[in-house]
Amino acid sequence: MASGAGSNFEALVRACRQGPLAATVELLVVNRMDCGARGRAERLGVPIQLLDHQLYPSRDDLDRALIAAFQAQGVDLVVMAGWMRIVTPVLIGAFPQRLVNIHPSLLPSFRGLDAVGQALAAGVSLSGCTAHLVAAEVDAGPILVQAAVPVLAVDTRASLAARIQVQEHRILPLAVALAAARLGTSGIEGQQR
Numbered sequence: 001m002a003s004g005a006g007s008n009f010e011a012l013v014r015a016c017r018q019g020p021l022a023a024t025v026e027l028l029v030v031n032r033m034d035c036g037a038r039g040r041a042e043r044l045g046v047p048i049q050l051l052d053h054q055l056y057p058s059r060d061d062l063d064r065a066l067i068a069a070f071q072a073q074g075v076d077l078v079v080m081a082g083w084m085r086i087v088t089p090v091l092i093g094a095f096p097q098r099l100v101n102i103h104p105s106l107l108p109s110f111r112g113l114d115a116v117g118q119a120l121a122a123g124v125s126l127s128g129c130t131a132h133l134v135a136a137e138v139d140a141g142p143i144l145v146q147a148a149v150p151v152l153a154v155d156t157r158a159s160l161a162a163r164i165q166v167q168e169h170r171i172l173p174l175a176v177a178l179a180a181a182r183l184g185t186s187g188i189e190g191q192q193r
């Protein structure tokens with residue numbers, strides 16, 4: 001699931017195709033056709049489905065459409081790779097322990113929108129990113145992997161976000177493998193599945 005540039009989506013596809021993640025990305029769902037993730041999926045040959053949130057009367061209705069899309073593909077695990085909509089217990093309940101989110105802060109600090117700007121405004125000297133299982137509360141749930149990134153005096157939102165994204169691309173495939181391992185499938189090539 002992606003709403004933005006799709007760099008985390010691409011990192012996941014590459015981790016599946018070039019190792020070490022023993023998985024395949026069956027579908028990308030976007031909520032806006034003009035998002036960067038779409039072009040990446042086309043280039044990478046991953047099927048795309050548009051679910052425009054504006055066409056659904058409620059968050060629950062959008063989540064029901066997401067569930068139908070994922071079930072049609074028979075997916076085992078769902079990743080919110082920059083999905084900028086709040087999900088409901090409807091989606092979370094359909095994929096218990098199987099819904100992973102990536103967020104650009106060291107949770108539980110700086111939940112919600114503009115986490116990088118929040119970290120700069122707070123003056124912290126260390127920020128980073130968190131991959132976690134999704135719970136009903138926004139940007140919360142059992143933490144799978146975190147990476148810390150120093151905040152430099154010269155940092156702008158863009159420079160800090162760029163360094164955090166390098167770490168996101170590293171930890172998100174690890175988090176997917178860990179989530180799979182918790183379910184009893186290793187997700188890592190070379191290990192028993």
Ligand code: GAR
Pocket residue numbers: 002003004005006007008009037081082083084102103104112113114115139165168
């Ligand atoms: C990522 O930095 C991700 O952590 C953030 O959106 C960005 C998407 O980048 N997600 C959130 O803020 C969710 N609360 P991408 O489209 O290049 O992967």
